[in-house]
Amino acid sequence: MSLFEYAVLAGLFYGLYFALVGVGLNLIFGVMRIINLAHGDFLMLGAYGAFYIYHLLGWNPLWAIPIELVVFLGLGLPLYYLLVPRLQKSGDPEMLSFILFFGLSQVIEALAVFAFGNDQRSIPTSVFGGAPIHIAGQIYPSSWVVSAAVALIGIVLIYLYLYHTRAGRATRAIMTERSEAVVTGISVHRVSAVAFGIGIASAALAGIFSPFMFGAIEPSMGLGITVTSFVIIVIGSLGNPLGTVLGGILYGEALMLMQTFLTSWSEMFPYVLLILILLVKPSGLLGKAVRSA
Amino acid sequence: MPKTWRSTAVIVAITLLTFVFVPYIYNNQFLLFNMMMYMALALGLNIIYGYTGYLPFGYVGFFGAGAYGGALAITFLHWSPYLAVIVGGGAAVLVGMILIPLFRLSGAYFSIANLAAAEALYYIVANPHLESITQGPYGISLPQVYDPNGAYWTMLFILLFALVLSGFIRGSRFGLALAAIRENPLSASMSGVNVVKLRSISWLLSALVAGLAGATFGWYISVFYPETVFGLGIGVFTIVFVLFGGIGTVLGPIVGTLILYGAYNYIGISTPQYFQLVYGLIIVLLVLFLPNGLVSLAKRRGIDVP
């Protein structure tokens, strides 16, 4: 029984972290209808940022949080104006974004190889105090607890932004009905650019903890993370940040329980779960019902 | 003979001549094989995406199913590779049938669910518990049927089949009905189009093309691991080629593949150290400056693209 309890709580920590991994992708898709295939690559850049802050400057990787939030927000805004308005002039921006961001992901990965090399890197887990943390009679790696806590804070902040600020309300208006939002005088590009920046910055924030959650980081880690992120945000419903939290936790629980009881099928199960959920709820757990043809 | 069919016949003839005669002056047969393979995959993807608007991110799942279906027929039934290729196509159609319920989903949900299905299939095939059937992670080895020329001509045949199929769909009532579904499924069904049936048929045809191509690919390389035939890269490339070439046409996927896959190989040879960077940049620039695909270039000049 204790193994089951261990897996459930581990799944919660792991899932919360993955909610942070996915939330930025969901925001960008919800607001701009863009399939950001480079999402995992921004996460990878965030991971290397933390790595160098730790190894070159000798600082605790937590210092990477404020630094990277500023840097990636600052990166996201010009990147938005460079790419997205042009994209939206085309006939089918949603599908075209697939190619554009595939290209961008290739460019980022190639530059990362030049800048960081091909070696796998990581940060020793002992930076958060070596001792594991006791919770409910179980022992968990301190890095997991810290990562989950930061993830939770990050998601709550995004939630507060979306539901309790003027810009956030405008963002949600664009998500629900873009054309109406334009009519009501919302400056779509400015609001979208901020959402784009937040989306990328949240990926980088998740990246800071990826050395602990994934063991090692390397320039080619992006695509796999992007795929996992899509699974999570689709489980919870596209365009719904709360759904992403639910999706993340379900993903974490599914993975950890399978690792405990049917190890060799563990990575397969979340995908099967996704299909099953969608067959019952075609637009995700928190999605509105849609007509099916 | 309708105009579309005539132009399809021309495209088929040019493709046939090209891949029959180019090997005499350019002897990297495998590159030509890959080119045909991606063209066939692009056409196959176009059957479902271009004509119905459903984009399967996990299209590579059919390719992998075909490769494994064919390999199992060779390993366990000792069938000739030509028959095995048909078995591979059948395996993909079978997977396609299992996935038909996914059409309840719309847009991105369909795409991601299909991706999940392909990944799940990959993890099933690669699972060591199934070693006695699929060889699990240890991969497939088929030296007994190795025959690159046989596989080359088979792939050419599959490509021509995909071309004729695409031309037929575009020029027929079937294609018109599909186009109606793409524009508005509800009104299409009101006007008497059997939406579910037509969509399922094009889905299975699309799976069939990928399965045939996968089985032939497995036969050509004859040694492969699960990640070789289920690699997401194959699916992403195919989608990129179709979108770049222009969806819903016969010529678009062919030309898109020719240019982008050609450029890919050219860069790989000329600047191997900056391979990924240059290719990525080219794609970004093409999207930004040619956002509606190559076909739009022709359409803007009033040329109707078959």
Place this chain on the structure above:
Amino acid sequence: MIRKTLLLMILGVSSLIFSLGAWAAPSVIKIGTLYAGSGNFSQASTRQYAGLQFWADQVNAKGGVYVKAYGKRIPVKLIAYNDQSSTTLAASLYNRLITQDRVHILIADYGSVLTSVAIPLAREHRILLFDETGTSGKFFRPADKNRYIVLTGLPTSSEWPKVLANFMRKLGIQRVAILYAANDWSGSQANTLKSTLKKLGADVVFFESVPDSTSSYSTILHRIAEAKPEAVAEFGYSNNDVAFLQDYASSGLYFPMLFVPNPALHFEVVRKAVGNAAMRYVYSYVAPPLIRYNREVTHGPTLDAFEAAYTKSGGRNIDLSTVAGYNTGLIVQHALAKAAKYTQESMRTAIDAFSGKIFTLDGLFKVNHEGAQIGESLPVGQILPTPSGLKLQAVFPVESAAAKYVYPQPRKP
């Protein structure tokens, strides 16, 4: 008059034959290979390629390699393409090397996955494939009767854990847990360890595979602990090993013995990733450059000399991949120096003839009829603290031991 004409004709023909002979000697020897500039295999592949490049530069500085068939030195030209760790791309590039660049020597990329697609191509075109690190047993099945492959580096992966099994039994370990990532390389090691341990009378109390992409081991470690093993062996690629060691270090769990394979392949990379604390007392294989072959070497530089020259030329720290790449160059060099004719078959015959007789910085070079390496077995090593920092040192078998093992490993403070 007739005699003079005849003489002229003979002179003419013989000079023609002579000049043909000179013409037939190529001006350069084209060596084709692939490397992964990005993707999953790039870490090891780029190092392996750097080792091979270093060899090519070295021989060219001396005017080239000696080719017995022509009785002279000929410069080598390395033609290398970037396959980005993609097998599909690799197959097409191997084909290009063979059919368009018409290389005389074909060298595979790193590891079994990227080597696999080259095997049927090489065989079809009757060109000998120098396989550097593709150690899958299925490349060397006698039933396939393939003579166009030679494994230049380590033995096939299913041979690796045999010494480890013996070592575990010598320590009196009865309960062993084995966890492996679902790929050819890891799975064949896990299966060998399991069967050998059973033969030796030990109990395999946990035997599970995880998917290749597994990056979190905390839950699985707790499950392993339930089985109460005395030793845990985890087989995976280096990203799996790093995640496993990280998660073990932060789990609060304790196993008397922990074995992972990758420190043997890239010790510094793994050490930098997980930190010293998580590496201490972990067991691994030991391979060059961690075993330092110096006295024994009969061909090429000693390991010390190679390392000095390589780092002096601006190379990174060396690991097994670097040595494997350089060693492949040495084997190619020796094959050309011994082959009576400048043909693939003659090279293969020459390799059989010197197999078992040459010792390089990578160890004894000995291949069987199928081309698989059988010259070396991999000793077991342990990562031990020394005055000059952590070192992976051979501890078993006794004749190769450089240090005394510490078992059970001390609990972390």
